[in-house]
């Protein structure tokens with residue numbers, strides 16, 4: 002059984018005693034460096050939470066081990082120029098804009114209504130009067146930034162591509178749509194207020210006009226994971242608690258082992274040390290089919306109780322799962338194809354990931370079904386060890402797959418945080 006911290010234990014000892022990960026954003030959070038918090042780390046969408054602010058600069062980018070907010074706007078971009086200087090200029094503009102917006106300010110240095118009347122404003126204005134809303138902006142670089150589909154090294158970066166930054170392999174059951182997959186760059190905007198997250202992506206896209214174009218984007222609501230011990234476990238659109246066994250910020254050893262890229266992980270990619278990899282998968286859920294299954298069938302598919310989130314082998318939500326416990330007919334009580342068995346770290350050499358996904362509903366399909374699902378986001382130290390084997394097992398033998406279609410997929414390298422004095426995110430890559 003993989004050793005993990007009990008949330009009760011952490012809470013009993015207090016968040017500070019639990020020792021949030023090292024320096025940078027998480028450290029600032031633990032040390033009370035999180036300015037303007039009025040709602041507490043579990044701040045829901047209620048009005049008390051929206052003054053949360055997370056510092057943009059630090060050892061790691063925020064939006065990874067910082068507490069998962071309730072709203073998401075995620076965008077993947079294609080770079081539309083071959084000019085390396087233009088790309089660096091955009092990253093510099095984005096960094097300044099991100100620093101301003103995460104502090105509750107406008108995207109540009111002037112502001113939405115403060116500039117000349119005969120010029121377009123440098124901020125679009127829909128966030129006027131709104132506080133920071135816990136906004137985090139997390140930037141990533143896709144494999145195609147290093148070498149495009151034709152094999153061209155557009156920006157002189159090919160030699161610095163991390164070995165693990167490749168398109169994810171095809172998995173059984175994938176029904177990928179190219180227009181929802183890949184991307185040269187990505188920005189994950191998370192906030193407690195959807196208008197704040199959308200404003201951030203809109204203004205970054207606008208600042209990138211002529212250098213980047215949005216390839217695809219995804220809105221999300223209702224986080225499907227907890228990332229810190231103080232948060233309640235939320236529910237996904239199948240109605241189950243999701244995120245119970247997630248890697249938490251307070252598990253500093255697990256975060257170092259499974260989330261942050263180490264300095265010696267890849268000789269070609271020292272620039273990524275202190276960063277991570279972000280896996281994005283748009284997973285459509287057959288809600289109507291699921292809703293016709295019995296409660297017992299739904300619980301058998303997941304391997305946990307729908308009400309409490311406890312494993313079917315007993316205990317409470319955070320009780321370790323007993324995979325050997327017999328059920329009826331000489332079968333284990335947690336079925337061999339139950340989701341929590343198939344993806345469990347014990348069955349993948351201890352592989353773990355920090356899940357940070359969101360529910361989505363993108364209207365209805367042509368057939369009148371909800372176009373709904375889970376926008377799966379996970380941060381891992383190495384996708385080849387912490388994600389691919391788990392996804393492969395899930396695609397091959399997980400009972401939940403009957404209710405899922407993966408329609409989008411992307412992988413990004415997420416550089417470390419922007420240090421004081423640095424001009425832009427990912428600066429070490431371009432040095």
Ligand SMILES: C=CC1=C(C)c2cc3[nH]c(cc4nc(cc5[nH]c(cc1n2)c(C)c5CCC(=O)O)C(CCC(=O)O)=C4C)c(C)c3C=C
Nearest residue numbers: 237241242243244245246284341344345346375377391392
């Ligand atoms: C490849 C990784 C995973 C994908 C893709 C995935 C999709 C997915 N999961 C749920 C619902 C639940 N997942 C739960 C646990 C869980 N899921 C993964 C991995 C993937 N899930 C892991 C590693 C774990 C933790 C396993 C463990 O250590 O015990 C749970 C149980 C509660 C929890 O621990 O979070 C649920 C419920 C859906 C609906 C979904 C795709 C739509």
Ligand SMILES: [Fe+2]
Nearest residue numbers: 243340341344
């Ligand atoms: Fe899962």
